[in-house]
Amino acid sequence: MKILVPVKRVPDPTQKAKIKDGHIDLTGASWIVNTFDEYAVETALRLLENGADGTRAAGEIIVVSIGPEDAAKEIRTTLAMGADRAIHVVTKDSEIDALVVVKVLQSIIAAEKPDLVVMGKQAVDGDANQVGQMLAGKLGWAQATFAATLELAGDKKSLLVGREVDGGVEYKRVPVPSVITVDLRIVGSKSVKNGITPESHNYSGEGARLPSLKGIMAAKKKPMVTGKLGDYGAEAAPVIKELSVTLPPPRAAGQIVADVPTLVKKLADEAKAL
Amino acid sequence: MxxxxxxxxxxxxxxxxxxxxxxxxxxxxxxxxxxxxxxxxxxxxxxxxxxxxxxxxxxxxxxxxxxxxxxxxxxxxxxxxxxxxxxxxxxxxxxxxxxxxxxxxxxxxxxxxxxxxxxxxxxxxxxxxxxxxxxxxxxxxxxxxxxxxxxxxxxxxxxxxxxxxxxxxxxAAAGAIDALGATFDRLDAQKSDRPDLGDAKVVVSGGRGMKTGENFKVLEELADLLGAAMGASRAATDAGMVPADWQVGQTGKIVAPNLYFAVAISGAIQHLAGMKGSKTIVAINKNKDEPIFQVADYGLVAEWEKAIPELISEIKKLKASR
Structure with missing residues (x-):
């Protein structure tokens, strides 16, 4: 099984947002692999490997990233986690939007013919949550968004996907190939079933795996192809323009109340909330 | 046009x-x-x-x-x-x-x-x-x-x-219908008589500090008294204490009720992103240094084990007096 995992590098979300000239100031920012994309790499690994002994029989994981030259560092991180090779389409973040990204991915998919695209449900900087669905729509493929669990069928021709929806969990079956976007619970200890990893095996459930030292060394030798938008039939013509960014007004300072009766009194008389 | x-x-x-x-x-x-x-x-x-x-x-x-x-x-x-x-x-x-x-x-x-x-x-x-x-x-x-x-x-x-x-x-006609090989398998619905989390006027949320799903019962009692929806922090849903669709936060539901109770919730950025639009926020936590107190309109430094039953009884008293 060949799995394509699009990943994005994003500013570390634990940094405080700063504004300069009406836009987010990223001077000196530290960068990470988008958390949900890291989960997607983890998911792809769990789909292919025997989690109990770490062996992988067959299959390939190709990471694709569309972003600035510096993003090569974050792409290497995903190779160190265990992805096999990478494609880096070098461009400025300001030159692309969801539709441009989808166009590039379509072109790569036409060439690579993966069995599955697995990606994060959204990037934690823009929070748009669009690319997976758009890509599936453009490809004419089925989609399973916000995947919390995945179960690969015995014949490897379909997957049963548990999706957290309003009011419960929806189970949807999608064929191969299709586009799957993952939510945070996909990294639970038993969230991915591939028929290879023993039922008794528990993943840590703490998130995506950290690259091992061996993985980091191996990643240095793994192939990374770099190209430009034009190489993939796309151009820097975003249809979405960010006019400005502002910080929301801070909440007014609250008060500490002494005890429960005081709290109830204030909620009733002052906040008129009871 | x-x-x-x-x-x-x-x-x-x-x-x-x-x-x-x-x-x-x-x-x-x-x-x-x-x-x-x-x-x-x-x-x-x-x-x-x-x-x-x-x-x-x-x-x-x-x-x-x-x-x-x-x-x-x-x-x-x-x-x-x-x-x-x-x-x-x-x-x-x-x-x-x-x-x-x-x-x-x-x-x-x-x-x-x-x-x-x-x-x-x-x-x-x-x-x-x-x-x-x-x-x-x-x-x-x-x-x-x-x-x-x-x-x-x-x-x-x-x-x-x-x-x-x-x-x-x-x-209008549906036209040719092609699911592209996708099929709906089933919905495991969470049945509840409480209002939808997304549009409840009052939300009662519990966090990691509730320790077990069983302990959420007292929060549910408070919620039912107030006609509130139940919510939870990611820590509580990830730990399997309560259903995943109770999660309030950036990766869960975004809520903005009139009144939001955050009980035993520390207030991670991820959680705050899902509830800081609430009109009035009440935080109840035994640790006065938790970030949740920075967004709360009313903070009570107390253990939930003691505070919540007392809160229920005080609200009942208030209701009875009206």
Missing amino acids: GNILALCEFNGPTLRSSALANLAFARAAATAHGGEVIALLVGAGAQAASADAAKYAPKVIVVEDAGLAHYLAETYAPIVARLANENGATVVSATATAQGKDLLPRVAALLDAGMASDIASMTAKDTFVRPILSGNALSTVQISTPIVCVTVRQTEFEPATELGSAGAVTT
């Missing part, structure tokens, strides 16, 4: 309350675009809910077909895209519910439309304000495609009010 095609979810004979936020946006967009609001109801039961939709929109289009027994993005998206073209829509909108978020980008792809997700407001006909960075910043974006797709953050729009006269209901 352009119409606004507003996709509306329904539940039995009525629109879901989340749809009213979309219709409120659609009304404002229709004025800006010099067109009218067309409410679109797709799927099993659409006809039965059309009379309710007609209270809010001058035009209602219903698409019902045996092939649409369950929602699938694959079958719905081509219908929405086709009807957008046939009805001169310049905006296609939905509420940013699980379904809206799944469907609208796919519709946008079929229409080559730029999309603004989860918008908080519209400042010009093609310009929208939307939260980014987990709600820590607000981005104003302008979209230059002839058709624009939008999902609307429910908590940022006052529900649409009823029009003076009922709108006209028409039906």
Whole structure:
């Protein structure tokens, strides 16, 4: 099984947002692999490997990233986690939007013919949550968004996907190939079933795996192809323009109340909330 | 000139309350675009809910077909895209519910439309304000495609009010239905008599400090006393204490009730992003240094084991005195 995992590098979300000239100031920012994309790499690994002994029989994981030259560092991180090779389409973040990204991915998919695209449900900087669905729509493929669990069928021709929806969990079956976007619970200890990893095996459930030292060394030798938008039939013509960014007004300072009766009194008389 | 095609979810004979936020946006967009609001109801039961939709929109289009027994993005998206073209829509909108978020980008792809997700407001006909960075910043974006797709953050729009006269209901054919190999398997529904987390007036949330699912019972008692929905932090849902769809936060539900109780919740950025739009926030935590106290209007430094039963009894007293 060949799995394509699009990943994005994003500013570390634990940094405080700063504004300069009406836009987010990223001077000196530290960068990470988008958390949900890291989960997607983890998911792809769990789909292919025997989690109990770490062996992988067959299959390939190709990471694709569309972003600035510096993003090569974050792409290497995903190779160190265990992805096999990478494609880096070098461009400025300001030159692309969801539709441009989808166009590039379509072109790569036409060439690579993966069995599955697995990606994060959204990037934690823009929070748009669009690319997976758009890509599936453009490809004419089925989609399973916000995947919390995945179960690969015995014949490897379909997957049963548990999706957290309003009011419960929806189970949807999608064929191969299709586009799957993952939510945070996909990294639970038993969230991915591939028929290879023993039922008794528990993943840590703490998130995506950290690259091992061996993985980091191996990643240095793994192939990374770099190209430009034009190489993939796309151009820097975003249809979405960010006019400005502002910080929301801070909440007014609250008060500490002494005890429960005081709290109830204030909620009733002052906040008129009871 | 352009119409606004507003996709509306329904539940039995009525629109879901989340749809009213979309219709409120659609009304404002229709004025800006010099067109009218067309409410679109797709799927099993659409006809039965059309009379309710007609209270809010001058035009209602219903698409019902045996092939649409369950929602699938694959079958719905081509219908929405086709009807957008046939009805001169310049905006296609939905509420940013699980379904809206799944469907609208796919519709946008079929229409080559730029999309603004989860918008908080519209400042010009093609310009929208939307939260980014987990709600820590607000981005104003302008979209230059002839058709624009939008999902609307429910908590940022006052529900649409009823029009003076009922709108006209028409039906449209589903056309060829192709699920592209996808099938609906089942829905494991969380049954609850409590209001929807997304539109409850009061929310009671518990966090890691509740320790076990059993301990949430006392919070549920408080919630039922207040007619509140139950919520939880990611730590509590991840630990399996309570159902995953109780999660309030950037990666769960975004809520903005009149009153929000955060009990034994530390207040990670991720959680704050999902509830800091609440009108009044109460934090109850035994550790006075937790970040939740920085967004709380009222903080009580106390152990929940003692505070919650006392709170229940005090609220009962208050109710009895009225």
